Amino acid sequence: MSDLICIADLEVQARIGVPEAERAKPQRLLVSVEMAVKSLGPAAKTDDVKLTVDYAIVAERIRDLAERKPRKLLERLAEEIAEDLLGNFAMEKVAVEIKKFVLPETAHVAVRIERTK
Numbered sequence: 001m002s003d004l005i006c007i008a009d010l011e012v013q014a015r016i017g018v019p020e021a022e023r024a025k026p027q028r029l030l031v032s033v034e035m036a037v038k039s040l041g042p043a044a045k046t047d048d049v050k051l052t053v054d055y056a057i058v059a060e061r062i063r064d065l066a067e068r069k070p071r072k073l074l075e076r077l078a079e080e081i082a083e084d085l086l087g088n089f090a091m092e093k094v095a096v097e098i099k100k101f102v103l104p105e106t107a108h109v110a111v112r113i114e115r116t117k
Contacts, residue, residue, distance in 0.1 A: 002036040002092055005053050009099070012063050015070035016077060017102070023070045029077075029098055030108070031062050035085065036093035053089045061085070074098045074111045082115040092117055 010033075013026035035053055043052035062081055071077050078096045085094050097112040 002038060003040040005035045005037060005040070005055055005091075006033065007055055007059055007062075008032045010059050010062060012066035014066040014077065016072070016074065016100070018072050022102070023072070026067070027100070027102075029066065029074075029100055031066070031081065031099075032097045033058065033062070033081070033085065034095040035089070035091045037091050053091060058085065058089065061088070074100055074109075075113075078111050078113045079115075082113060086115060086117050 009030040012029050012031055014029050015023045015026055016029070017023050017027075035058070037053055040052060043049065061084060065080055065084060066077060078098050081096045081098075082094050085091065085096075093114065093116045095112065095114045097110055099108040099110045101108050103109055
C-alpha cells in the first residue's frame with residue numbers, strides 16, 4: 001500500500017496541438033498528478049519536507065516542462081511529465097491527467113496516464 005500526494009488542476013501554458021496554427025501561441029492547460037509514495041509517515045512524524053515529495057518543486061517542474069517546447073499531442077506532454085517525476089522524485093507510481101480547452105461545446109478534452117517506476 002502507498003500514500004498519495006496530489007496536485008489538482010495546476011494551470012500551465014503550452015504550445016500544443018496538431019495543427020501548426022494551434023501551436024502558434026501558448027494555451028491554457030490544467031495538469032493534475034497523483035504521486036504514490038511509499039509512506040508519508042516519516043514526514044508526518046518529523047514535520048520535515050525533506051522526507052516527502054515537495055509538491056511546490058513538482059509544480060514548478062511541470063510548468064517548466066510544459067513551457068519548454070511545442071508539442072503536437074497531450075499524450076507526449078503527459079509522458080514527459082511522468083518520466084521526469086518518476087526519475088527525479090521518491091515516488092513509486094504517478095498518474096498524470098492533462099485537460100485542454102479546444103473543442104466547442106465541451107468542458108474539456110483530456111488524457112490520463114499511469115506509470116510505475
